[in-house]
Amino acid sequence: MTYAVNPAIHRIEAPPIMEAQTWVRPGLRNRTLLNLCQAVPSWPSAEELDDEVARVAKLPGTSLYTDIFGIPELRQAIAAHMSEDYRGSIAAEEVCVTSGCNQAFAASIMAIAKAGDNVILPVPYFFNHTMWLGMLNVEARHVPAIRGSDPWPAVEDAARLIDANTRAIVLCSPNNPTGSIYPPNVIDAFFDLAKSRGIALVIDETYKDFRADPAPPHGIFSKPSWQDAFIHLYSFSKVFSMTGYRAGSIIASTRILGEVEKILDCMAICAPHISQRAALFGLTSLDAWKREKIATMRARLEALRAGFSRPSLKYRMVSSGALFAYVEHPFDGETAKQVAMRLAGEHDVLCLPGSMFGAGQDRYLRIAFANAEAGDMETLVDRLVESQG
Numbered sequence: 001m002t003y004a005v006n007p008a009i010h011r012i013e014a015p016p017i018m019e020a021q022t023w024v025r026p027g028l029r030n031r032t033l034l035n036l037c038q039a040v041p042s043w044p045s046a047e048e049l050d051d052e053v054a055r056v057a058k059l060p061g062t063s064l065y066t067d068i069f070g071i072p073e074l075r076q077a078i079a080a081h082m083s084e085d086y087r088g089s090i091a092a093e094e095v096c097v098t099s100g101c102n103q104a105f106a107a108s109i110m111a112i113a114k115a116g117d118n119v120i121l122p123v124p125y126f127f128n129h130t131m132w133l134g135m136l137n138v139e140a141r142h143v144p145a146i147r148g149s150d151p152w153p154a155v156e157d158a159a160r161l162i163d164a165n166t167r168a169i170v171l172c173s174p175n176n177p178t179g180s181i182y183p184p185n186v187i188d189a190f191f192d193l194a195k196s197r198g199i200a201l202v203i204d205e206t207y208k209d210f211r212a213d214p215a216p217p218h219g220i221f222s223k224p225s226w227q228d229a230f231i232h233l234y235s236f237s238k239v240f241s242m243t244g245y246r247a248g249s250i251i252a253s254t255r256i257l258g259e260v261e262k263i264l265d266c267m268a269i270c271a272p273h274i275s276q277r278a279a280l281f282g283l284t285s286l287d288a289w290k291r292e293k294i295a296t297m298r299a300r301l302e303a304l305r306a307g308f309s310r311p312s313l314k315y316r317m318v319s320s321g322a323l324f325a326y327v328e329h330p331f332d333g334e335t336a337k338q339v340a341m342r343l344a345g346e347h348d349v350l351c352l353p354g355s356m357f358g359a360g361q362d363r364y365l366r367i368a369f370a371n372a373e374a375g376d377m378e379t380l381v382d383r384l385v386e387s388q389g
């Protein structure tokens, strides 16, 4: 006889990317795998950032805890950066540093929703969002995130699902898995809906830096009372190629951050001190590096889009942007997982099936192309054509 596990955790699917990696059959391969299953840029962190980390490692105090909300200089730098980027008004006290955006999501949701509550979550969704909601016994109520040629959810669909137990609408833009960048007026309308119904709009903006348009992603931070209904989540992982450092942020009212503080204190006390220094350096000293990398990623996206115009290709790109493309496969009667496993096992392409991102997604695959060079996109299309038989 042994001890029981928490059924709320046990019923959650195993981490998807780990599972996908088991589909590759190393012994059989005679050509390089195109690994497109995870949104991690192919380049390392900036050399200057590595030097800075080495420098601060030797300073007295770097090995110690920081404030739960993070080092004041970083909170200030995030407030300044976001105020500029969104042409809005954010104070340092409204910023909390986290151990990555996943922790930012976890703590934010835990601060506002209890078991039995619900949140509105467009499908397809980022799987860690539903995994966490499931663990908390918070119901995810789904609305479609792709409607015909519009790859974003409709405000009216969300409005219909809100009831007395709804605590939040959760969006992700630029979206994982679809790459879709929601139009600013759509995001603003979701904010107005949330505010009018007394719930929160939580937006995961991990990929905001990878947009081509320099205009603000939305106008929420310029509204005088954004604090009433908005929670903004961000990640330093992708933009500074520092996924392993674990640094992200929450921007919210000081009222909500007061609740978040208790959660973070129990989870990890603070984000790793040295990672906060790395994030600060990135925000304040790596602008040129960041711009160059974003341009490189943009060229990869354009190369992928160009590749998908090949007439013999029967896969169809439904939407794309930032680090992702969402693609419809041509195989009637095959699930997305069967197609993805076949691509991994026989055609040296590893990508994730749409079914990992929610119900009704069996026709789709997610291509996370950050790991592939622009020159690899033709090879990808060659292999997709090959898979058509």
Ligand SMILES: Cc1ncc(COP(=O)(O)O)c(C=O)c1O
Pocket (backbone or CB within 6 Å): 039, 099, 100, 101, 102, 103, 126, 172, 176, 204, 206, 234, 235, 236, 237, 243, 246, 247, 248
């Ligand atoms: C939408 C989204 N949010 C959060 C994360 C996790 O970010 P972090 O490394 O900052 O925890 C990812 C990583 O892929 C993501 O795609």
